[in-house]
Amino acid sequence: MLVAAAWLLPALAVVSLFVGVADVRPVDLLRLDPDAWGLVAVSRGPRTAALLLAGASTAVVGTIMQMLARNRFAEPSTTGTVEFALLGLLVVTIAAPALPVAAKIVAATAFALAGTALFLAVLRRVPLRSPLVVPLVGIVLGGVVSAVATFIAYRTDLLQALGAWSTGDFSGVLAGRYETLWVAGALAVVAYVAADRFTVAGLGEAFTTNLGLDHRRTMVLGLVLVSVVSAVVVVTVGVVPFLGLVVPNVVSLLRGDDVRRTLPWVATLGAALVLACDLLGRLVRYPYEVPVGVVVGVVGSVLFLWLLLRRDTGAGRVG
Amino acid sequence: MIEVRGVTKRYGATTVVDDVSLDVPDGGLVALIGPNGAGKSTLLSIMSRLLPADAGTVLVDGMDVTTTRSDVLARRLAILRQDAHVGSRLTVRDLVTFGRYPHSKGRYTVEDRAHVERALDFLDLQPFADRFLDELSGGQRQRAFVAMVLCQDTDHVLLDEPLNNLDLRHAVGMMRLLRRATDELGKTVVVVLHDINVASCWSDRIVAMKDGRVAHDGPPAEVVRPEVLSDVYDLDVAVHELDGQLIGTYYR
Structure with a gap:
C-alpha cells in the first residue's frame, strides 16, 4: 500500500497539472505554447506544489504530535492547536487587517503554540485512565476556543471568513500566494533530522532521560514544529482535517513507530492522499470544485473508522 | 562508585x-x-x-x-524502571539499538551493531528480534527492555x-x-x-x-x-x- 502510494504520487502530481477548468494538454506544453506554460507556472504548478507541501507537512506533524502526547489520537485538530491558530488568525485580522501574510502566520503560530502548550499542561494534570481521555481533552479545549472564535466572528461580521479558513481549499492557490508553505515543508525536513528524538520521546520521560536526552527540549522543539506548520497551513490554505490522524496511524500499522524509518512514508502518503482528494474534488462536479477539506473529511473519516474497527491487528489498541 | x-x-x-x-x-x-x-x-x-x-x-x-x-x-549509568512504556510499535532490535544512542547519537557504527546483536543473544531474543513490542508476551518485552539497558554498556x-x-x-x-x-x-x-x-x-x-x-x-x-x-x-x-x-x- 505504501509503496503503491509512493509510485502513485508522481503520477498524481502530473495529472494535477492538467485537471481544471482551463484546458491544458501535455501536447501544449511540448509545443511550448506560452499560454499553457503560463497557466502551469501561475496556477496549476503552484497548486500542485501547495498540495504536496501541505499534505506532507500536515501528516508529519501529526506523527510528531502523537509522539509528544504518546497517544495515537493526538493530532493538531484534536489537541486544540488548529482552533487556537484560527483564533489567532481571526484576532490579527480584526486588530490589523492590513498586515502581510507573514505577520498573520506569526500571530496564528503564537496562538497555536500557546494552545498546544496549554493542552500538554492540562494532560500532565489530568489522570489518564484511558487513552481516549487525551483526544477528549483536546477536543473539549478546541471546542471552547472555537466557540470563542465563532462569537467574535459573529460580532464582527467575519463568520464567512472563519468558515473559509476552517475548510481547506486549494482553488485560490496562485504563484505568490502559497510560498509560505515551503516553510512548512522545510520544517518537515527538520522533523526528519530530529526523528530519533521523537521516537525516544514517544517512549516516555524516564526513557528519554536515561538515554541522556533532554525531554523538555524535545517537547519544545516538537511543539514549535507542530504549531508553526499548523499555523502556516491554516493561514495559507485552511484546515485539512483528519490527515494528521489517519496517515500516521496507517503507517504505524504497516511499518511501526520508528520515526526515522516511518517519516518519509508518512510524508509520501500524506501528500498522495491530499493530492488524490483534491483531484477528486476538482472532478466530482466539474467544472465546479468541492473544497479539499470536505473531500479529505469524508475519505479520512472512512479510513479512520476502518482503522478503529481493525482491532485484531492492534490498530484499535491505543495509548 | x-x-x-x-x-x-x-x-x-x-x-x-x-x-x-x-x-x-x-x-x-x-x-x-x-x-x-x-x-x-x-x-x-x-x-x-x-x-x-x-x-x-x-x-x-x-x-x-x-x-x-x-x-x-x-x-x-543506565536505569530501567518498572513502568517502561510499550505503546510504541518498535521492533525489539530497534528498541535495543536505542541503547547505543548515548554513544553514537543515532549514527550507528559496526561496533554498535555488534553490541546490539550481543545483547539480543544474551537475552535469548534473536527469534523475536524483528517482531513489534506489542506482539510479544510480557516476559519477552521485559527482556527486550533489559537488553536495551545492557546494550547501553x-x-x-x-x-x-x-x-x-x-x-x-x-x-x-x-x-x-x-x-x-x-x-x-x-x-x-x-x-x-x-x-x-x-x-x-x-x-x-x-x-x-x-x-x-x-x-x-x-x-x-x-x-x-x-x-x-x-x-x-x-x-x-x-x-x-x-x-x-x-x-x-x-x-x-
Missing part, C-alpha cells in the same frame, strides 16, 4: 525516602529489598536523576547527578524489578546474566527485587529498606536472618540452609 548522601524525598506530608546515605563501590551485585512503599523505586529514580531529591546529593563517579550533563551520565546498571513478568526459567536466566555482567564485565548492578530468596542466592550485598530508610545493609549471610527479615517485612520469616543457600520461608 555511586555515593548517596543524605537523600530525602517527600510527597506532601509523606516522607518516601528519609535521609538515606549509601555507598555503592564499583563491582558487585547489590539487591535492594523491602516491603511495598519502602522507597526502593524512589531511591533508584533519584540515584539515576529521573527524580529530583528534596535534600541530599547523589554522586556517580564523583559527578553530581543533578548538575552533570545528562548525555555524559547516560554513558556511565554503562559501568552502573540500575534495574527496578527486572524479574517482573518473568517465569522461573527466565528469572533465573536474568539473574545469571546480571551475575555474569558483574563478574565478567566488571559492571556494578543495583537491582530492586521482591523475592528475598533470589536476593539471597545471587547478590553480593543486600540493602533492606523500610519506611524510607536503610534498615539493614550487608552480605546475604548477615541480612538473610530470621530476626532481620521479620523486622523488615513485619512477617515471620524462617531461614533454612538448603544446598548451601540461605532460604527464607514465609508462605504459611
Whole structure:
C-alpha cells in the first residue's frame, strides 16, 4: 500500500497539472505554447506544489504530535492547536487587517503554540485512565476556543471568513500566494533530522532521560514544529482535517513507530492522499470544485473508522 | 562508585525516602529489598536523576547527578524502571539499538551493531528480534527492555524489578546474566527485587529498606536472618540452609 502510494504520487502530481477548468494538454506544453506554460507556472504548478507541501507537512506533524502526547489520537485538530491558530488568525485580522501574510502566520503560530502548550499542561494534570481521555481533552479545549472564535466572528461580521479558513481549499492557490508553505515543508525536513528524538520521546520521560536526552527540549522543539506548520497551513490554505490522524496511524500499522524509518512514508502518503482528494474534488462536479477539506473529511473519516474497527491487528489498541 | 548522601524525598506530608546515605563501590551485585512503599523505586529514580531529591546529593563517579550533563551520565549509568512504556510499535532490535544512542547519537557504527546483536543473544531474543513490542508476551518485552539497558554498556546498571513478568526459567536466566555482567564485565548492578530468596542466592550485598530508610545493609549471610527479615517485612520469616543457600520461608 505504501509503496503503491509512493509510485502513485508522481503520477498524481502530473495529472494535477492538467485537471481544471482551463484546458491544458501535455501536447501544449511540448509545443511550448506560452499560454499553457503560463497557466502551469501561475496556477496549476503552484497548486500542485501547495498540495504536496501541505499534505506532507500536515501528516508529519501529526506523527510528531502523537509522539509528544504518546497517544495515537493526538493530532493538531484534536489537541486544540488548529482552533487556537484560527483564533489567532481571526484576532490579527480584526486588530490589523492590513498586515502581510507573514505577520498573520506569526500571530496564528503564537496562538497555536500557546494552545498546544496549554493542552500538554492540562494532560500532565489530568489522570489518564484511558487513552481516549487525551483526544477528549483536546477536543473539549478546541471546542471552547472555537466557540470563542465563532462569537467574535459573529460580532464582527467575519463568520464567512472563519468558515473559509476552517475548510481547506486549494482553488485560490496562485504563484505568490502559497510560498509560505515551503516553510512548512522545510520544517518537515527538520522533523526528519530530529526523528530519533521523537521516537525516544514517544517512549516516555524516564526513557528519554536515561538515554541522556533532554525531554523538555524535545517537547519544545516538537511543539514549535507542530504549531508553526499548523499555523502556516491554516493561514495559507485552511484546515485539512483528519490527515494528521489517519496517515500516521496507517503507517504505524504497516511499518511501526520508528520515526526515522516511518517519516518519509508518512510524508509520501500524506501528500498522495491530499493530492488524490483534491483531484477528486476538482472532478466530482466539474467544472465546479468541492473544497479539499470536505473531500479529505469524508475519505479520512472512512479510513479512520476502518482503522478503529481493525482491532485484531492492534490498530484499535491505543495509548 | 555511586555515593548517596543524605537523600530525602517527600510527597506532601509523606516522607518516601528519609535521609538515606549509601555507598555503592564499583563491582558487585547489590539487591535492594523491602516491603511495598519502602522507597526502593524512589531511591533508584533519584540515584539515576529521573527524580529530583528534596535534600541530599547523589554522586556517580564523583559527578553530581543533578548538575552533570545528562548525555555524559547516560554513558556511565543506565536505569530501567518498572513502568517502561510499550505503546510504541518498535521492533525489539530497534528498541535495543536505542541503547547505543548515548554513544553514537543515532549514527550507528559496526561496533554498535555488534553490541546490539550481543545483547539480543544474551537475552535469548534473536527469534523475536524483528517482531513489534506489542506482539510479544510480557516476559519477552521485559527482556527486550533489559537488553536495551545492557546494550547501553554503562559501568552502573540500575534495574527496578527486572524479574517482573518473568517465569522461573527466565528469572533465573536474568539473574545469571546480571551475575555474569558483574563478574565478567566488571559492571556494578543495583537491582530492586521482591523475592528475598533470589536476593539471597545471587547478590553480593543486600540493602533492606523500610519506611524510607536503610534498615539493614550487608552480605546475604548477615541480612538473610530470621530476626532481620521479620523486622523488615513485619512477617515471620524462617531461614533454612538448603544446598548451601540461605532460604527464607514465609508462605504459611
